[in-house]
Amino acid sequence: MTVPNDWPELRELYGADPLPDLDTCDFFHVHVDERGTSVTFALETSRLPAHPKPQWTEAAYNTLRFWIEFSGVADLRVAGLLADAERAVRIEGGGDGGGTADRLKVSVTGETRSIAFSAAASRVTQTRVHLKGSI
Known part of the structure; x- marks a missing residue:
């Protein structure tokens, strides 16, 4: 999966390690x-960053949450409302020429539900860690 512009907000946290x-x-x-x-979109991962923010070291955590904002959205299509456990996330495109061919093509597709759209740009707007318990 290609990560647009490598999302510098996440790259700073993960350094040379692959992003989640x-x-x-x-x-x-x-x-x-x-x-x-x-x-x-809001996502979370148990793959912790190699370079956490200094304030995160004050408490225990095992999960990173991050929010990705897609701007300039067009051609939005939504089918279903609940999340599927099994789904595929795809983000493709995003050259820097500014034309239609340079738009991101975003989709999250599950067995019975999906969301898809094109976007002019994306960025990580927020990152947060927390301690997620097991059930």
């Missing part, structure tokens, strides 16, 4: 901004 594969992250939230043209 979005297919292995828990996809726990989607927000469609009805006033603008953005979609935000």
Whole structure:
């Protein structure tokens, strides 16, 4: 899976290590901004960063949450509302020429549900760690 512009916000945390594969992250939230043209995904991973923020060392944690905002969204298609446990996350494209061919093509597809759209850009807007318990 290609990560657009390597998301510098995550690259700073992971350094030379590969970024988390979005297919292995828990996809726990989607927000469609009805006033603008953005979609935000929230994901979490147990793959902890090699270079955590200094304030994170003050408490125990085992999970990193991050939010990805896609801006300039067009051609939004949603089928179903609940999350599927098995799903594939794809982000493709995103050259730097500014044309239609340079737009990101984003999709999250499960067995019975999906969301897909194109976006002009993406960025990680927030990162947070927490201690996730086991059930």
